[in-house]
Amino acid sequence: MTENDRAILKVSELSPQAIGWSRTLDLLIIVVAAFLIWSVSHISFLLLGGDWDFFIDWKDRQYWILIIPITTIIMAASFQAIFWNLFRLPIGATASLLLLLLGTWIVRYHSWEGLAYFPISLVVPGTCLMGALVLDAILVLSRSWLVTGMFGATLYGLLFYPANWTYMAGYFQPVMNMGDMTSVADLIGYVFPRAGTPEYIRIIERGTLRTFGDTPTWVSAFFAAFVCIFLYYLFWGLGVLACNARFFPVGERFKSLYGAKGAKDQTAGGPVTQPGASS
Amino acid sequence: MSIQASSIPSARVPSTPKAEKMFNLGPVAIGWGLLLAIYAGFRLYQGAFSFEYGLDATSPEFATYWLTLFQIEVPLIFGSGLCIWLYLWFTRDRDMDNMSGETELKRYFGLLAWFMMYTFSFLWIASFFGEGDATWHQTVIRDTALTPSHIVVFYACVPMYIVFGVSSLLYATTRIPAFARGYSLPLIMAVLGPGLILPNLGFNEWGHAFWMTEEIFSHPLHWGFPILGWTGLALGGLFIQVIGRMAVLFKEVGGPPAEDADLA
Structure with a gap:
C-alpha cells in the first residue's frame, strides 16, 4: 500500500473492515460496468452501422469512413459522460471501444467463421481505439466536455481511417479479375456472395468516389468528423441524463405492501446498528 | 542486497472474516457457470443442426430439431422465472423499518450480485448471439420468424435476461428499504427498457414479413433494439443510488475509522 493509498483511506474515515467491503464493492461495480459497456456498445454499433464493419469489401472509401x-x-460519449460525472475517470470512450473490439473479434471468429464458414480475412473488424484514446486524453487534459466535443470528436472522426490503414492497405491493392480491375477486398467478396451483396452493389459501387482510396477518403473523414461533433454533444447529454438517481414517491399502500410503511424518508434505510445486532 | 519479506509493504487492505461474509461470490459463480454452459450448448447445437436441419421451416426435420427446442425453452425459461419471482415476492421482508444496517448492507451486495447475473445474460444477446444472428441472415435469409438463429437469440437469450432483470427489480423492491419507499427511475429504466426488446420483436417480425430487409442488418427496422438497449445506461443512476447508500452504511456498520497502524 502506498503512502497515497493510506492518505486516501484515512480521509475516508472507514474502518479496516469497511475498507474491505468498499474494495469488494469496487470490484463488483467494475464487473457490472464492464458487462454493461460491452453489451450496450455492441448492440448499438451492430444495429446502427454493423454492415459496414462486417465485411472487408464493405469497408469502402465513402460510407465506411463516415458510418x-x-x-x-x-x-463512447455516453459512457465518457457517465464515468466522468460519477467517478471522474477519463476511461469511458476507451472502455467502450476496447470492449466493442473484443466482442466483435469473438463473434467474427466464433460465428462468422466458426458457424457460417466465412474466412476471417472477409470479416476482420475495424478499430476505433486510437480515436477513443485521443477522446479520453483530451477530456482529462481539458476537463471540459465542450472542448472534448470540439477537438476530441473532430480527431475521432479524422483518425478512424488512418488508424485502420495499416491492416487495410493490402486489401485495397488493385488486381485483375476476369479481365476487369478490382480490389483484393472486392475479389474476396465476389467469392462469398451474401444477402447484402445486392445492397453492396446498389449503395457502395456507385457515385463519383469509385477509387481505391486517395482523396475521397479524406472527404469522407472530414464529413465524419463534422457529424461526430454534434453526436458527441447529444450523447454526452444522454449519459448525463442516465446518471439521474431520482426516486419517485409512492403511496402508502405501496409502502405497506412492500413492508416499508413507517418510512420517514426516501433514501435512508432503517435504523443502522452494529454487526450482529440483527439479521 | 536482500529484502526481508516482512519489510515489503502489503498491497492488500486488511480484511476480516466478517468482510468475506458480506458478499458471497459462490452463487454468482455457479450462476455464471450454468449460464455459460447453456449458452455454449446453444452455440454447439447451432453448429451441429443449423445448416443441417434449419434451412426449411416446413420440413419435418426442422420441427424435430428446432420447433421442439423452441417449445421446450420458452415455457422452461419463463416458468423458472415465474418461480424465482414468486419466491422473491412471498419471502419479501414485511418489516423493513426495523432492518439492521448490516442486513441492509448485505442486501445491497445481493442486489449487485443480481445485476452481475443480469448484465452477464444481457451480454450474450447484445453481443455474441446478436451479431451471430447477422451471420445467419447474410447467409440464408429467412423463411419464417422462427429461424435457428432466432430460436436461440430471441426466444432463449431474451427471456433469460428478462428473468434476471425482473428478479433484480423484485429483489430491490422487496428487500431494500430505499427501493420499497419510492420508485427508482434508473432501476425501472434499466430493467424495463431492455425488457421491451421482446415485444419489439413483434414489430420486427411484422416488418420483415412485408419488407425485404435482409440485405442490411442495420436497417431502420432494427433501430428499436439499440434504442431500447441504450436504456441500460440508466445503471449509471442506479450506481449513484446504491453507492451513495452503501457509503453511509460502510461508516455506520463498519465501526470506528482505521488507525495508522491498521493501514500499515
Whole structure:
C-alpha cells in the first residue's frame, strides 16, 4: 500500500473492515460496468452501422469512413459522460471501444467463421481505439466536455481511417479479375456472395468516389468528423441524463405492501446498528 | 542486497472474516457457470443442426430439431422465472423499518450480485448471439420468424435476461428499504427498457414479413433494439443510488475509522 493509498483511506474515515467491503464493492461495480459497456456498445454499433464493419469489401472509401465513427462515438460519449460525472475517470470512450473490439473479434471468429464458414480475412473488424484514446486524453487534459466535443470528436472522426490503414492497405491493392480491375477486398467478396451483396452493389459501387482510396477518403473523414461533433454533444447529454438517481414517491399502500410503511424518508434505510445486532 | 519479506509493504487492505461474509461470490459463480454452459450448448447445437436441419421451416426435420427446442425453452425459461419471482415476492421482508444496517448492507451486495447475473445474460444477446444472428441472415435469409438463429437469440437469450432483470427489480423492491419507499427511475429504466426488446420483436417480425430487409442488418427496422438497449445506461443512476447508500452504511456498520497502524 502506498503512502497515497493510506492518505486516501484515512480521509475516508472507514474502518479496516469497511475498507474491505468498499474494495469488494469496487470490484463488483467494475464487473457490472464492464458487462454493461460491452453489451450496450455492441448492440448499438451492430444495429446502427454493423454492415459496414462486417465485411472487408464493405469497408469502402465513402460510407465506411463516415458510418463507423458516427455510430461508435455515440456510446463512447455516453459512457465518457457517465464515468466522468460519477467517478471522474477519463476511461469511458476507451472502455467502450476496447470492449466493442473484443466482442466483435469473438463473434467474427466464433460465428462468422466458426458457424457460417466465412474466412476471417472477409470479416476482420475495424478499430476505433486510437480515436477513443485521443477522446479520453483530451477530456482529462481539458476537463471540459465542450472542448472534448470540439477537438476530441473532430480527431475521432479524422483518425478512424488512418488508424485502420495499416491492416487495410493490402486489401485495397488493385488486381485483375476476369479481365476487369478490382480490389483484393472486392475479389474476396465476389467469392462469398451474401444477402447484402445486392445492397453492396446498389449503395457502395456507385457515385463519383469509385477509387481505391486517395482523396475521397479524406472527404469522407472530414464529413465524419463534422457529424461526430454534434453526436458527441447529444450523447454526452444522454449519459448525463442516465446518471439521474431520482426516486419517485409512492403511496402508502405501496409502502405497506412492500413492508416499508413507517418510512420517514426516501433514501435512508432503517435504523443502522452494529454487526450482529440483527439479521 | 536482500529484502526481508516482512519489510515489503502489503498491497492488500486488511480484511476480516466478517468482510468475506458480506458478499458471497459462490452463487454468482455457479450462476455464471450454468449460464455459460447453456449458452455454449446453444452455440454447439447451432453448429451441429443449423445448416443441417434449419434451412426449411416446413420440413419435418426442422420441427424435430428446432420447433421442439423452441417449445421446450420458452415455457422452461419463463416458468423458472415465474418461480424465482414468486419466491422473491412471498419471502419479501414485511418489516423493513426495523432492518439492521448490516442486513441492509448485505442486501445491497445481493442486489449487485443480481445485476452481475443480469448484465452477464444481457451480454450474450447484445453481443455474441446478436451479431451471430447477422451471420445467419447474410447467409440464408429467412423463411419464417422462427429461424435457428432466432430460436436461440430471441426466444432463449431474451427471456433469460428478462428473468434476471425482473428478479433484480423484485429483489430491490422487496428487500431494500430505499427501493420499497419510492420508485427508482434508473432501476425501472434499466430493467424495463431492455425488457421491451421482446415485444419489439413483434414489430420486427411484422416488418420483415412485408419488407425485404435482409440485405442490411442495420436497417431502420432494427433501430428499436439499440434504442431500447441504450436504456441500460440508466445503471449509471442506479450506481449513484446504491453507492451513495452503501457509503453511509460502510461508516455506520463498519465501526470506528482505521488507525495508522491498521493501514500499515
